[in-house]
Amino acid sequence: MRTVVTTPSKTDTNFPADATSQQQSSNSPTVQLRSVTKTYENGCHGLLEVNLEVKHKEFLFITGPSGSGKSTLLKLLYGEELPSQGEVIVNGFNVTALRGDRLSLLRRRIGIVFQDYKLIPQRTVAENVTFVLQAQGYTRKEIQRRLEPTLKLVGLLSKANCFPDQLSGGEQQRVSIARAIVGTPPLLLADEPTGNLDPDNSWQVIQILQKLNSFGATVIVTTHDEQLVRRCNHPVVQVRNGRLYRK
């Protein structure tokens, strides 16, 4: 699968720059699935013989009904699940062969956004966003350097000291995006990020993801919201019963 490569245009110069750049040329794929089948222990097929190539700096939508295999596909990309057959290559690494520290290192280069936000209720917005950086040993100075522009990008600078239960669903999802991008990963995966949101908030979330893409991040978004997909001009693939179809 080859999809359109977008051209980055950096307009927000405050956002930490390494999100975006380096290492890979625009022609090298960020993600490759080669004849991937995932069969769960109970015999259920998550994916069947899937081939996919996503180029550096692309924005790709993966659509399909509930239970079709969208989450399985993303889980294979960040090593949460292993394929039963085939190969999964991400940022040049064969995920299938990675274990322990090397898998952790790869995951640091992948931002993940979930439908249900997965925020820590007892921590403020700022703490939720910086928690992982602290765990990864970033200095306080570097964490501060990253926090403000990241919160600004998602429109939540004024909510830095709020707790998740003081925020709307849309705001909570934007915190989870901030958490996913504060480490400036070159690859961003979003699994049904708008699944719990109304159309306005959904659109806001997609616009933020598009902005990150314009800074140079490769973005893969799963959704069953066909209307949202139609509103954007990005490549789309569809999963049905574990098989991938180009739309």
Ligand code: ADP
């Ligand atoms: P989607 O994200 O499109 O809703 P999933 O990737 O979650 O679909 O699921 C694809 C198929 O794999 C479904 O039939 C689902 O029931 C099955 N599945 C997902 N996770 C597991 C699991 N851990 N064990 C067994 N079956 C699973």
